[in-house]
Amino acid sequence: MSSTHLGIPKGTRDFGPNIMAKRQYIFQSIQGVFKKFGFQPLETPSMENLSVLTGKYGDEGDQLLYKIVDSGDFLKKANTADFEAGYKKLLPAIATKGLRYDLTVPFARYVAMHRHEISFPFKRYQMQPVWRADRPQKGRYREFYQCDADVVGTSSLLCEAEIISMINQVFSVLGLVDYSINLNHRQLLVGISEAIGAPGMQTELAVSLDKLNKIGPEKVLQELESKGFKSHQLTALEPLLQWQGTWEQLRDPLSEFLKDSASGQKGIDDIEVILQHVKAMGHTDPKVIVNVSLARGLAYYTGAIFEVVDNKVSIGSICGGGRYDDLTGVFGLPDVSGVGISFGVDRIYDVMEQLNLFPDEDLSFSKVLLVALDDQSEHHALGVLSNLRKNGIASEIYPDRSKLKKPLSYANKKRVPVVVLIGQDEISSGKLTVKHMAEGTQEQLTEQELVGLLTKENG
Amino acid sequence: MSSTHLGIPKGTRDFGPNIMAKRQYIFQSIQGVFKKFGFQPLETPSMENLSVLTGKYGDEGDQLLYKIVDSGDFLKKANTADFEAGYKKLLPAIATKGLRYDLTVPFARYVAMHRHEISFPFKRYQMQPVWRADRPQKGRYREFYQCDADVVGTSSLLCEAEIISMINQVFSVLGLVDYSINLNHRQLLVGISEAIGAPGMQTELAVSLDKLNKIGPEKVLQELESKGFKSHQLTALEPLLQWQGTWEQLRDPLSEFLKDSASGQKGIDDIEVILQHVKAMGHTDPKVIVNVSLARGLAYYTGAIFEVVDNKVSIGSICGGGRYDDLTGVFGLPDVSGVGISFGVDRIYDVMEQLNLFPDEDLSFSKVLLVALDDQSEHHALGVLSNLRKNGIASEIYPDRSKLKKPLSYANKKRVPVVVLIGQDEISSGKLTVKHMAEGTQEQLTEQELVGLLTKENG
Numbered sequence: 041m042s043s044t045h046l047g048i049p050k051g052t053r054d055f056g057p058n059i060m061a062k063r064q065y066i067f068q069s070i071q072g073v074f075k076k077f078g079f080q081p082l083e084t085p086s087m088e089n090l091s092v093l094t095g096k097y098g099d100e101g102d103q104l105l106y107k108i109v110d111s112g113d114f115l116k117k118a119n120t121a122d123f124e125a126g127y128k129k130l131l132p133a134i135a136t137k138g139l140r141y142d143l144t145v146p147f148a149r150y151v152a153m154h155r156h157e158i159s160f161p162f163k164r165y166q167m168q169p170v171w172r173a174d175r176p177q178k179g180r181y182r183e184f185y186q187c188d189a190d191v192v193g194t195s196s197l198l199c200e201a202e203i204i205s206m207i208n209q210v211f212s213v214l215g216l217v218d219y220s221i222n223l224n225h226r227q228l229l230v231g232i233s234e235a236i237g238a239p240g241m242q243t244e245l246a247v248s249l250d251k252l253n254k255i256g257p258e259k260v261l262q263e264l265e266s267k268g269f270k271s272h273q274l275t276a277l278e279p280l281l282q283w284q285g286t287w288e289q290l291r292d293p294l295s296e297f298l299k300d301s302a303s304g305q306k307g308i309d310d311i312e313v314i315l316q317h318v319k320a321m322g323h324t325d326p327k328v329i330v331n332v333s334l335a336r337g338l339a340y341y342t343g344a345i346f347e348v349v350d351n352k353v354s355i356g357s358i359c360g361g362g363r364y365d366d367l368t369g370v371f372g373l374p375d376v377s378g379v380g381i382s383f384g385v386d387r388i389y390d391v392m393e394q395l396n397l398f399p400d401e402d403l404s405f406s407k408v409l410l411v412a413l414d415d416q417s418e419h420h421a422l423g424v425l426s427n428l429r430k431n432g433i434a435s436e437i438y439p440d441r442s443k444l445k446k447p448l449s450y451a452n453k454k455r456v457p458v459v460v461l462i463g464q465d466e467i468s469s470g471k472l473t474v475k476h477m478a479e480g481t482q483e484q485l486t487e488q489e490l491v492g493l494l495t496k497e498n499g
Numbered sequence: 500m501s502s503t504h505l506g507i508p509k510g511t512r513d514f515g516p517n518i519m520a521k522r523q524y525i526f527q528s529i530q531g532v533f534k535k536f537g538f539q540p541l542e543t544p545s546m547e548n549l550s551v552l553t554g555k556y557g558d559e560g561d562q563l564l565y566k567i568v569d570s571g572d573f574l575k576k577a578n579t580a581d582f583e584a585g586y587k588k589l590l591p592a593i594a595t596k597g598l599r600y601d602l603t604v605p606f607a608r609y610v611a612m613h614r615h616e617i618s619f620p621f622k623r624y625q626m627q628p629v630w631r632a633d634r635p636q637k638g639r640y641r642e643f644y645q646c647d648a649d650v651v652g653t654s655s656l657l658c659e660a661e662i663i664s665m666i667n668q669v670f671s672v673l674g675l676v677d678y679s680i681n682l683n684h685r686q687l688l689v690g691i692s693e694a695i696g697a698p699g700m701q702t703e704l705a706v707s708l709d710k711l712n713k714i715g716p717e718k719v720l721q722e723l724e725s726k727g728f729k730s731h732q733l734t735a736l737e738p739l740l741q742w743q744g745t746w747e748q749l750r751d752p753l754s755e756f757l758k759d760s761a762s763g764q765k766g767i768d769d770i771e772v773i774l775q776h777v778k779a780m781g782h783t784d785p786k787v788i789v790n791v792s793l794a795r796g797l798a799y800y801t802g803a804i805f806e807v808v809d810n811k812v813s814i815g816s817i818c819g820g821g822r823y824d825d826l827t828g829v830f831g832l833p834d835v836s837g838v839g840i841s842f843g844v845d846r847i848y849d850v851m852e853q854l855n856l857f858p859d860e861d862l863s864f865s866k867v868l869l870v871a872l873d874d875q876s877e878h879h880a881l882g883v884l885s886n887l888r889k890n891g892i893a894s895e896i897y898p899d900r901s902k903l904k905k906p907l908s909y910a911n912k913k914r915v916p917v918v919v920l921i922g923q924d925e926i927s928s929g930k931l932t933v934k935h936m937a938e939g940t941q942e943q944l945t946e947q948e949l950v951g952l953l954t955k956e957n958g
Contacts, residue, residue, distance in 0.1 A: 046551075046608065046611060046612045046830060046831070047548060047612075048543075048544055048547065048548070048608075048612075049544060049546045049547070049548060049596050052544035052545075052546055053544065054541070054542070054543050054544065054609055054612075054613070055540075055541065055542040055543075056541060056609075056613065056616070057539035057540060057541060057623065060539070060540035060541060060542060061539075061540070063542075064540060075864070075893050076888050076891070076892075076893050076894070077888070077893075077894075077895070078864060078865040078868075078893060078894065078895035080516035080519070080520075080864050080913070081514075081516060081519035081520070081523060082513070082514065082515060082516060082519060083513070083514040083519060083522075084507075084513050084514075085507055085508060085511030085512060085513065085642055086511075086545065086598075086628060086630070086642055087508045087511055087630075087641075087642065088507065088508070089506060089507070089508060092505075103571075106567050106568075106570075107567070107568040108565055108566070108567055108568070108598075109565075109566040109567070109568055109590070109593070109594055111565075111632040112562075112586075113585075113586045114586050114590075115582070115585065115586040115589065116586075120579070120582065120583070123574070123579065123582045124579070126572070126574065127571075127572045127573050127574040127575075130574065131568070131573075134568070135568050137508050139545075139567075149505065149507075150513055150515075152505060153505045153507075153513075154513070154515065157515070159908070159909050159912035159913060161898055161899070161909075163895070164516065169545060171545070171546075173570040182546075183544055183545055183546065191898070194898045194899050196898035196899050198877075198881075198896060198898045199898055201881075202896075205885070209888075316878070317877075317878075317881060320877075320878035320879075320881040320882060321881045321882070321884065321885045322881075322882060322885040322886075371505060372505070405534070405537060405539050406537040409537075418657075418776075418779075419775070419776075419779035420779075422657075422660075422776060422779040422780045422781075423779060423780070423781060425780065426664070426780045426781040427781075429535050429536070429668075432535070433535075434534050434535050434536075434537060435535070435536075435537065436536070436537035436622070437657060437661075439620055439650070439653045439655035439657045439658055440620070440653050440655050449618070450618050450620075453618035454539070454618060
């Protein structure tokens with residue numbers, strides 16, 4: 041049939057074995073840290089009712105939701121007038137389910153639904169794909185994984201400290217060393233609005249500040265002006281756009297700047313406590329930069345906010361999160377405070393690829409390929425194969441009889457480090473012919489010696 | 500807001516922490532065996548173009564595909580006549596993508612698309628959810644995981660033997676002991692059609708035989724009669740419906756029954772070779788039952804077919820697969836023979852739950868919960884916490900200050916086996932108060948003794 045069948049939808053990807061090996065390495069590393077910090081796994085359905093998803097991500101987000109056509113006669117609730125009125129009018133009649141847009145809203149829905157079974161504080165992690173009908177572009181996909189960890193049901197600042205500790209451990213396990221954890225606090229932004237004489241304008245302020253890295257300080261100030269900020273307010277704000285540094289550097293000037301704002305003082309106190317906790321956890325260099333222009337787009341944050349960037353690879357945020365006070369309120373469960381973090385696997389992958397951080401030994405598949413040289417030797421080879429696997433060694437036998445070139449090329453392409461030839465000579469001598477692919481060397485080993493060699497390499 | 504927001508779509512499920520722990524145990528066990536056999540991971544997008552999916556699963560399957568509404572103005576290609584003509588006519592104009600129905604078709608699409616990069620034989624495994632707009636009922640879901648392993652690009656019967664070996668290893672790792680691997684061969688069904696005087700009728704025969712366990716032999720024969728099988732043909736067939744047994748029991752009567760059928764002989768020879776290979780792999784009891792009435796529904800099988808049932812829990816097939824000769828032909832790549840197996844995680848879960856096979860130690864999360872008894876002790880506790888984690892011990896600190904009842908109840912519900920109390924007394928004596936939750940005992944240990952105790956329990 042025609043090759044038109046062979047594409048995949050725009051913005052989606054196949055992950056072949058070599059990419060998968062690297063992705064699994066990232067997922068397992070993150071999951072290992074989540075577990076060590078006492079987070080428990082959760083999975084929610086790919087589809088949610090549109091009533092759960094709609095209205096949670098702003099108008100733009102609603103546009104980007106993937107909607108699923110109702111099963112069977114999806115037009116049974118629609119009439120010609122709906123159709124004539126256009127797609128926005130018809131949609132609710134033909135689609136009641138959508139694919140999840142993130143893991144946060146399904147998590148909030150889960151917590152509200154299962155509030156009576158959950159023992160709070162609830163620490164959950166979730167690693168699942170999400171879907172957004174975004175315009176595909178470099179580094180932006182329509183299906184991608186999120187790796188989230190959240191604690192809900194406590195307002196303790198220990199949680200923020202644990203998240204900073206967790207970020208450090210994840211990137212340490214992955215071998216990233218030169219990154220910064222940008223830290224800010226929504227109450228500092230409230231305080232700054234007050235201090236510059238624009239109380240209550242923190243949301244407008246945050247939305248514009250969020251673009252600082254993309255469009256630069258001048259355009260941020262222009263945008264704020266167009267939102268109604270007065271020129272003396274912008275003059276007061278301008279120096280703060282450069283305020284990034286260690287807490288030791290920023291604490292005093294911030295305290296001075298925000299001395300008349302209770303909210304600002306709350307932000308300062310929280311950051312102080314969080315960083316003391318981090319220190320008590322033994323982190324001598326937690327790579328935290330306090331950055332008062334860090335805003336993060338999402339409306340639901342109310343306390344500390346985090347964003348991690350790699351200092352060598354310019355790719356934007358590779359991890360981000362923050363404290364929220366009312367995530368589940370919209371689902372009928374008010375006043376549940378929590379704090380969460382999300383690791384951006386696709387970007388972390390790109391950073392690690394650029395910095396060559398994937399360890400070779402974790403990316404190989406089988407440790408050994410057996411090649412039977414004739415039919416009579418095949419059954420002997422199968423015994424060796426079972427013995428290797430019994431010893432926990434990932435092993436294969438080349439299934440077809442062919443010239444040696446083919447299995448050797450197969451081993452090369454699949455990065456199998458050892459090829460073992462088994463023929464009549466090997467069976468009668470009791471010594472297998474062992475080829476080391478990388479070195480191009482060959483030796484004769486007994487079956488037991490082979491197992492010893494490969495378990496040593498494994499360990 | 501209203502509680503109507505709180506549901507999830509029919510036929511889908513949330514997997515909370517306790518269920519997830521068990522599911523992860525199953526997935527990891529299967530994945531471990533797949534890797535040991537040299538299978539490599541693959542992931543394909545959740546969405547495929549409907550041109551890839553449609554027409555691969557029969558008319559009924561096409562009905563069960565979830566279709567995704569095209570982004571933006573999905574009506575721009577539709578006109579009122581399409582709408583008036585009904586949903587079947589309108590659908591292609593408004594939806595061009597669907598959710599995958601299984602992992603086999605996306606795999607075939609992947610192989611055809613990437614034929615020039617893949618080194619054959621290609622051994623891949625894939626563990627991802629699939630979606631079917633089926634009527635929800637007990638044990639049948641609209642979103643569920645499949646765990647597939649396939650080898651393509653070789654017709655060697657070693658692959659069938661490896662699959663039987665792999666099935667045995669997976670169930671051995673999971674602790675299942677009393678199961679049967681039903682084995683049949685499509686060419687035996689061809690031969691049986693010929694031997695009963697109904698050559699070419701093997702598909703009709705297979706479709707009816709597939710229902711044998713559900714509707715019994717009488718109704719199978721009635722159904723075959725209605726399909727045009729003659730009474731002398733049914734009389735010849737009837738005794739075979741009972742033919743199940745070891746290969747030693749069935750080989751001779753089958754050879755006799757099929758002595759005039761070349762296809763039948765091919766089936767017999769294949770099974771003979773497969774089981775010899777399995778024996779050579781050291782399986783003294785591979786639990787294989789040859790069952791000539793095993794049919795399996797899917798049209799694409801051409802050789803050996805497998806289906807595993809648990810002998811204690813009646814839940815149907817928990818694993819199945821077979822040899823196919825032309826899976827990728829429809830995507831423009833003919834003559835690629837392969838053999839695959841699929842593990843049914845949901846049913847395996849149910850069987851293991853009923854037989855109480857989940858090992859307790861793999862289902863707990865944190866090994867220890869620290870409780871600081873006052874603010875002054877908190878920073879000391881954070882140091883202990885970091886030290887425990889540094890030693891690879893999954894550990895938590897209770898984040899809120901409260902009466903001891905709350906953290907103890909939290910530990911109980913989350914099955915944390917050890918709770919450690921840290922207050923002024925503990926800090927000054929250098930001995931932590933360690934509570935063993937299951938035993939209800941308490942002892943005083945130094946930090947080092949605590950680490951020793953918990954790493955010992957871990958190992």
